[in-house]
Structure formats: structure tokens, C-alpha cells
Amino acid sequence: MIERSSAEPGAFALLYDRHAPAIYRYAARRIGSDGAEDIMSETFLVAFERRSAYDLAVVDARPWLLGIATRLMRKHVRVEARAWKGMVADLAAQISPDVIEQASARVDATRQTGRLASALRSLSTSDRDTLLLYAWGDLDYAGIAEALDVPIGTVRSRLNRARRLLRRAAGALETETETGHGRTDTAAQRA
Incomplete structure (x- = not known):
């Protein structure tokens, strides 16, 4: 598809159709659904512009596309940091004062999530x-x-x-x- 898209740019749409959902899911997990659409779109824009440099011996383009997406997300570090803070805040907001017997487990889970998020950031x-x-x-x-x-x-x-x-x-x-x-x-x- 990538080779064919050099002569027929419209053929690149097949690559998009095949891999866009995976790129979106990966980006959404990393930075949240708000920025995932932008990362996905930008990934395919960069891939389209650089398609002539793609190693045609490699059959699966997904690693190449995920690599592009990863590098783009590095540029959006502030967005990723806000997403981690939002994730912790969302978990904290889910603690229901009406369910006292579950409060301890949820506080522990929130604490654990905070520790893991901190470890990921480190x-x-x-x-x-x-x-x-x-x-x-x-x-x-x-x-x-x-x-x-x-x-x-x-x-x-x-x-x-x-x-x-x-x-x-x-x-x-x-x-x-x-x-x-x-x-x-x-x-x-x-x-």
C-alpha cells in the first residue's frame, strides 16, 4: 500500500483504514481521548509525507506508525502530565462517602494508582x-x-x-x- 501510494496517493487511505484504530487507542491510553485524535491524524500526516523513506521490506507498518505516534507524543509532554493528574483526580472523585466499607479499598487503590503514576513519570x-x-x-x-x-x-x-x-x-x-x-x-x- 505504501509503495502504491507513491504513484496513487489515494491508496494511502487503505493504510489509514487498517491502522487508525490501533494508533488512536494507543494515543488515547497515553494522553487521553482529547488529544488522541490529533496525534492519530498527525501520525498519518507525517507517515504520508515520509512514505518514500519507508523500508518496503517490512511487511507490517504498525510499528513504524506507532513509532511516529510515540515521537509526536513526546512533543506533547505537558498534555500527558495533565492526563495523569486527571486520571488520579477521576479516581479520587469516584470514592463514594455512602459506601464506607469500600472507602478503605478505594483509598488504597488511589494511593496505589498515584504511586504507579509517579513511578511511570519517573x-x-x-x-x-x-x-x-x-x-x-x-x-x-x-x-x-x-x-x-x-x-x-x-x-x-x-x-x-x-x-x-x-x-x-x-x-x-x-x-x-x-x-x-x-x-x-x-x-x-x-x-
């Missing part, structure tokens, strides 16, 4: 992009390597580093819960 841009292409872009290691133009070993090490940090952030809440929400139970420690 990742380097390259580690975060790699993790989100894997989790939300549904790419395998080879697809991520292609999207980010890095060796597959780099993808493995970035995912390992990101997973380790997220596990630590998730474990911080479990440790806090076991010790009484920040207070160390010295009697339990002595036992």
Missing part, C-alpha cells in the same frame, strides 16, 4: 515509551525495536528496568499496609 522517556508500546501498543519486542529504531536487546533491558521500578512502586504500598500505613509495629518486629 521512568526515562525511552523506558516509558518502550513499556507503553508493549502494554498499550500491543507490540512485541521486535516491533518495539523497529518502532524506536533500537536493538532488541535494548528493548529487553528497558522493559526489565521499567518492570522492576513498577514492581517496587506496587510493593511499597504492600509494605506500608503490612506495617500499619506507615507506622512500624515494633512488637511484630520483635516477634
